[in-house]
Amino acid sequence: xxxxxxxxxxxxxxxxxxxxxxxxxxxxxxxxxxxxxxxxxxxxxxxxxxxxxxxxxxxxxxxxxxxxxxxxxxxxxxxxxxxxxxxxxxxxxxxxxxxxxxxxxxxxxxxxxxxxxxxxxxxxxxxxxxxxxxxxxxxxxxxxxxxxxxxxxxxxxxxxxxxxxxxxxxxxxxxxxxxxxxxxxxxxxxxxxxxxxxxxxxxxxxxxxxxxxxxxxxxxxxxxxxxxxxxxxxxxxxxxxxxxxxxxxxxxxxxxxxxxxxxxxxxxxxxxxxxxxxxxxxxxxxxxxxxxxxxxxxxxxxxxxxxxxxxxxxxxxxxxxxxxxxxxxxxxxxxxxxxxxxxxxxxxxxxxxxxxxxxxxxxxxxxxxxxxxxxxxxxxxxxxxxxxxxxxxxxxxxxxxxxxxxxxxxxxxxxxxxxxxxxxxxxxxxxxxxxxxxxxxxxxxxxxxxxxxxxxxxxxxxxxxxxxxxxxxxxxxxxxxxxxxxxxxxxxxxxxxxx
Amino acid sequence: xxxxxxxxxxxxxxxxxxxxxxxxxxxxxxxxxxxxxxxxxxxxxxxxxxxxxxxxxxxxxxxxxxxxxxxxxxxxxxxxxxxxxxxxxxxxxxxxxxxxxxxxxxxxxxxxxxxxxxxxxxxxxxxxxxxxxxxxxxxxxxxxxxxxxxxxxxxxxxxxxxxxxxxxxxxxxxxxxxxxxxxxxxxxxxxxxxxxxxxxxxxxxxxxxxxxxxxxxxxxxxxxxxxxxxxxxxxxxxxxxxxxxxxxxxxxxxxxxxxxxxxxxxxxxxxxxxxxxxxxxxxxxxxxxxxxxxxxxxxxxxxxxxxxxxx
Numbered sequence: 001x002x003x004x005x006x007x008x009x010x011x012x013x014x015x016x017x018x019x020x021x022x023x024x025x026x027x028x029x030x031x032x033x034x035x036x037x038x039x040x041x042x043x044x045x046x047x048x049x050x051x052x053x054x055x056x057x058x059x060x061x062x063x064x065x066x067x068x069x070x071x072x073x074x075x076x077x078x079x080x081x082x083x084x085x086x087x088x089x090x091x092x093x094x095x096x097x098x099x100x101x102x103x104x105x106x107x108x109x110x111x112x113x114x115x116x117x118x119x120x121x122x123x124x125x126x127x128x129x130x131x132x133x134x135x136x137x138x139x140x141x142x143x144x145x146x147x148x149x150x151x152x153x154x155x156x157x158x159x160x161x162x163x164x165x166x167x168x169x170x171x172x173x174x175x176x177x178x179x180x181x182x183x184x185x186x187x188x189x190x191x192x193x194x195x196x197x198x199x200x201x202x203x204x205x206x207x208x209x210x211x212x213x214x215x216x217x218x219x220x221x222x223x224x225x226x227x228x229x230x231x232x233x234x235x236x237x238x239x240x241x242x243x244x245x246x247x248x249x250x251x252x253x254x255x256x257x258x259x260x261x262x263x264x265x266x267x268x269x270x271x272x273x274x275x276x277x278x279x280x281x282x283x284x285x286x287x288x289x290x291x292x293x294x295x296x297x298x299x300x301x302x303x304x305x306x307x308x309x310x311x312x313x314x315x316x317x318x319x320x321x322x323x324x325x326x327x328x329x330x331x332x333x334x335x336x337x338x339x340x341x342x343x344x345x346x347x348x349x350x351x352x353x354x355x356x357x358x359x360x361x362x363x364x365x366x367x368x369x370x371x372x373x374x375x376x377x378x379x380x381x382x383x384x385x386x387x388x389x390x391x392x393x394x395x396x397x398x399x400x401x402x403x404x405x406x407x408x409x410x411x412x413x414x415x416x417x418x419x420x421x422x423x424x425x426x427x428x429x430x431x432x433x434x435x436x437x438x439x440x441x442x443x444x445x446x447x448x449x450x451x452x453x454x455x456x457x458x459x460x461x462x463x464x465x466x467x468x469x470x471x472x473x474x475x476x477x478x479x480x481x482x483x484x485x486x487x488x489x490x491x492x493x494x495x496x497x498x499x
Numbered sequence: 500x501x502x503x504x505x506x507x508x509x510x511x512x513x514x515x516x517x518x519x520x521x522x523x524x525x526x527x528x529x530x531x532x533x534x535x536x537x538x539x540x541x542x543x544x545x546x547x548x549x550x551x552x553x554x555x556x557x558x559x560x561x562x563x564x565x566x567x568x569x570x571x572x573x574x575x576x577x578x579x580x581x582x583x584x585x586x587x588x589x590x591x592x593x594x595x596x597x598x599x600x601x602x603x604x605x606x607x608x609x610x611x612x613x614x615x616x617x618x619x620x621x622x623x624x625x626x627x628x629x630x631x632x633x634x635x636x637x638x639x640x641x642x643x644x645x646x647x648x649x650x651x652x653x654x655x656x657x658x659x660x661x662x663x664x665x666x667x668x669x670x671x672x673x674x675x676x677x678x679x680x681x682x683x684x685x686x687x688x689x690x691x692x693x694x695x696x697x698x699x700x701x702x703x704x705x706x707x708x709x710x711x712x713x714x715x716x717x718x719x720x721x722x723x724x725x726x727x728x729x730x731x732x733x734x735x736x737x738x739x740x741x742x743x744x745x746x747x748x749x750x751x752x753x754x755x756x757x758x759x760x761x762x763x764x765x766x767x768x769x770x771x772x773x774x775x776x777x778x779x780x781x782x783x784x785x786x787x788x789x790x791x792x793x794x795x796x797x798x799x800x801x802x803x804x805x806x807x808x809x810x
Contacts, residue, residue: 111558229656298695323699331697338697342756350686352698354680391757408698 001026001190002047002078002159008040008435016042018214020056029181029191031201031208035391035427039214040194044161044215048080049073083146089137094119096136096144097151122154126183142173142271146180153184158244160184161192166200167425169285173268177206196425210234251275251332252310254447255296255416260305263293266471268305273416278438279374279464281451285490287450288469290332293418296449297321297329299498310415323352328409330402330419332451335376341394345386349375349395350409356412378410381435391492397431403492406437417441423457435460454489510753510763510799514770518677521777528780536659542772543661544569546765547720547752548736549743550672551713553764556747557676558709559689560615564604564623565743568597568714569721569736571630576647576722577639578729586647594718599716600626605707618679619710630733640730651726664723665765668716673761685709689758745796746771752803770795 002024009017024030034040045051046288049067058065060076066071087096089208095110097119104111104118109190116132123130127146145165152160162181166174174197181204185191195201201208207221210233218233220226251274259268265288273279281289294300296307298316307314309325316322319329331337340348350357350371357374361369375389384403388398393404402422407419422438423431438461442448453456460464465477467490475490521529528534548565555562572593579589600622607618653660676682682707687695696702720739725731749770750763771792780789 020549101773220781297697318701319699320701329697331694336691337693340687340694342758343686343690346682347686351683351695351700366683367682 001061002048003059004043005041005057005059005060007046007053007058009046009051016214017046017053020211020214022209022216022219024190024192026190027185027188027325028207029185029193029205031205032192032194033196033198033201033208033234034211035429036210038234038368042209042213042214042497044163044194047073047078047161049078053330077156078161079152079155079159080161081152081163084166085148087136087144087147090135092135093123093130093132093139093147093150096147097154097209098345099151100434101155105106106148119150119154123150125187126150126153127188131389136413137317139227140173141170142151142177144363145169145177149180153187153189157189159176159190159192163194163410164196164225164425165193166195166197174200196427201225202230251277251445253308254310255314255449256308258306258308260292260295260307261303262291262295262300263303264288264300265295265472267473269473270305271466271473273449275445275447276442276493277463278448278450278461280458280465281449281468282455282458282462282465282487283453283468285453287470287491288471289466290420291470291471292331293420293449293451295320296416297327326413326415327418328412328416330405330409330420330422332424334401334405339393339401342392343499344390344392344397345373345379345404346371346389348404349378352408353412374411375407378407381410382407383433397430397438399426399433401432402426402434406434413444414441417446417448419448421452421454422450423452423454431457455491458482458487459484504715508753510766510770513799514766514773517770517777518775519690521773524690524779525777529777531561536654537666538772539659539662540651542768543659543665544720544724544727545739545742545746545772547668547716547723548739549746549764550669550761550809551716551769552626552743552747553750553759553761554672554676554685554709555615555687557689558706558758559692559707560608560706560710562601562604562617562710562713563617563740564600564619564626564715565582565713565720566736566738566740567623567626567630568600568717569739570624570733571600571633571721571736572597572718572732573721573731573735574630574634574639574733577725578633580642580644580647581639581740583642586603586644589723590647593674593722594715597718597721598711598715602707602711603693604714605710608661608710609703609706618677625627627733627737632730634733637764638731638732640731643729648726652721661723662725668719669761669765672716673717676761681705681708686758742771745792747794747798751797757803770799 004023007017007020019040020043029224032043033496046053049070049072052067058067065076088099090302094116098115111497114203118468120132123132127150130143130150131139132145136147139147142278166177169177178200193201193205202225205225207219208230209216210218210230212234220229220233253272254275255273257269257271259270261268269292271279281292287489291300295302302315309327312496314325322329335341349364354365354366357366359369359370372389373484379386382403384400384407386400393401396404419438423434426434436459438448438450441478450461459482461485462482463479465482465487466473467477467487469491477486548569551565552562575596576589576593579592599648604615604619604622607613607622608615641650649660651661655663675686684695684700685700687700688702688705692702717736721736724735746767747759747764749767750765751757751759751768753763774792774795775788778791
């Protein structure tokens with residue numbers, strides 16, 4: 001249906017894409033994977049008509065097509081669905097689907113009835129049960145993703161390019177999402193799925209193409225399409241993380257939580273973190289573990305219970321209190337909560353502990369040179385790749401942006417480090433580095449709390465793994481007891497598992 | 500690199516071209532010492548109000564009450580003069596009134612989460628009512644101490660007094676924004692408020708202080724205007740609002756990331772000031788002056804967009 005032949009694209013001296021050929025057949029789901037910077041984004045832009053290839057040809061149904069603009073690609077039936085493609089929040093699904101399309105008219109008035117019928121017919125086939133008459137602002141993120149799909153398919157989309165479609169969805173909804181995608185495929189629509197979640201690619205795609213350094217390096221299908229084979233082709237290490245024994249079990253307690261209650265937790269939480277210990281909080285998105293971190297960080301109000309930090313009463317009213325007593329925090333969703341995208345790297349690094357970079361201790365005037373050298377040291381420690389300390393944070397790749405957020409705390413000894421989804425949305429290599437950093441932080445004698453929805457990450461990092469479900473702790477595993485199956489069972493269980 | 504340089508200095512180049520153009524068109528009138536003196540005096544109040552707007556825009560908010568604060572401060576000061584109070588009583592009281600009004604704005608925005616556009620518009624309306632009531636709707640010009648008038652009139656070493664105010668206020672504001680921890684906080688809040696809060700910045704305090712300082716600066720501008728004119732009407736500050744924001748927006752075109760800076764704002768004030776002054780001298784009719792000023796603001800921002808997409 002869609003064929004790319006010998007697509008080459010250069011930016012300056014670097015090859016973004018080199019002789020990329022691939023085809024997408026009718027009614028199939030093709031996976032496209034690769035590290036950040038492997039060329040996926042450029043390829044998507046070329047297919048979408050947003051960029052022209054330097055060489056090579058795009059063929060649709062066997063005929064050469066030339067896209068001068070995204071409009072041409074759209075007319076050919078190509079629909080690129082980005083992870084947070086905007087919808088009009090106050091419009092319902094029907095109105096959103098008709099955005100930019102001619103409205104059916106009835107005596108000069110917009111014919112809402114036939115609009116709704118047209119959309120309902122498609123919705124029935126791919127996403128039955130999706131509310132069509134409710135403003136999309138009131139729908140769940142998953143339902144909004146269905147609206148985006150619906151909009152693409154309802155307007156004669158024959159080839160869908162989905163860019164990280166499940167990245168923003170709660171893990172428990174991924175299955176529903178893929179059901180909807182399967183029904184879309186079964187109507188004859190071709191789908192190209194671009195994702196970092198290799199398990200989803202492996203289980204849902206019939207074929208997967210791997211990009212590395214701008215080239216197609218492998219195509220996997222059938223039985224050889226597995227997470228392991230994908231990782232090998234991508235050039236990441238298929239790491240089995242050897243877990244060190246820290247002897248943390250006898251170390252002094254850093255954080256002690258007793259009966260902590262917040263409005264978001266269904267049951268009071270009690271928990272201990274020892275020096276040098278990594279405690280992983282594992283659970284699906286929305287299970288309450290992020291709220292617990294926020295409460296410890298002082299960013300969410302505490303309704304009851306008590307916390308002690310190294311023996312002293314700890315009751316932060318805001319993050320500032322937490323910083324002051326030696327707690328550090330790396331938030332989930334770095335774009336919204338962590339980064340200052342339009343400010344430079346040094347600014348991003350030194351902000352939370354700015355007063356430690358004064359030239360004269362009594363004057364609140366940061367010293368640029370001290371800041372710069374602290375940045376360089378910290379960047380080295382988190383192995384961040386960058387061009388210049390003065391470049392804007394938004395120009396870094398996702399993994400390096402995350403390292404930048406980490407680097408804020410790299411020059412001090414934190415008593416307690418709080419990490420929320422530290423490896424979300426970054427490539428496999430960067431993930432490995434970040435995990436090593438987390439372990440190094442603990443090895444320095446800091447207590448670490450990692451909240452994650454990634455089961456393997458919880459297993460690799462946690463000395464102990466605390467499983468959350470539905471706003472409460474359902475079970476705590478020691479390293480020895482933990483297994484992938486046991487964690488999943490606890491996180492998904494209908495009833496609390498007795499500890 | 501050349502595009503980038505052109506981008507950054509394009510606004511400055513435009514200003515210089517404007518000056519050269521008017522100097523050629525009206526060499527006697529425009530480039531004369533008297534006219535430059537006059538120009539600086541006209542720009543001073545606007546420059547200070549625009550600086551207040553710059554501070555608030557740095558944290559990503561708007562303050563629509565600046566013009567009203569300026570009026571109220573001037574009215575309070577002159578009413579106190581009328582009651583026989585000294586300069587050292589009347590001026591601090593008037594400045595404090597502006598500071599307090601700004602702090603209320605800050606509390607409404609930071610503590611109660613009211614969008615700044617709405618909060619400052621509402622408070623500004625209240626302030627204009629107060630100024631009206633306190634002045635009785637009358638023009639105030641009696642019993643003005645000469646010491647007060649000298650704050651905004653005359654010259655020292657041949658340089659207009661108001662030029663020193665511009666240098667002092669804008670210099671301090673620029674230093675605070677670029678060199679101090681507080682200034683970093685403001686840029687962080689404007690860059691990403693959520694991230695700033697989660698990084699442990701005291702953003703409620705910072706936002707309240709910013710609005711309070713903006714109110715205080717607006718009050719100062721009102722007093723300087725009153726000192727220069729020697730009389731006060733309760734609506735005299737209102738016409739400052741839109742040109743102040745126009746200046747800030749023109750100024751943002753001189754910064755690589757489109758963020759407001761004090762230097763950029765000064766450039767914006769100078770461009771609008773020279774434009775109006777020059778056109779008046781050349782004999783452009785007032786209605787055409789206004790239309791042209793609007794067109795030039797749009798052109799400046801548009802040119803920057805085109806320049807940026809070319810990079």
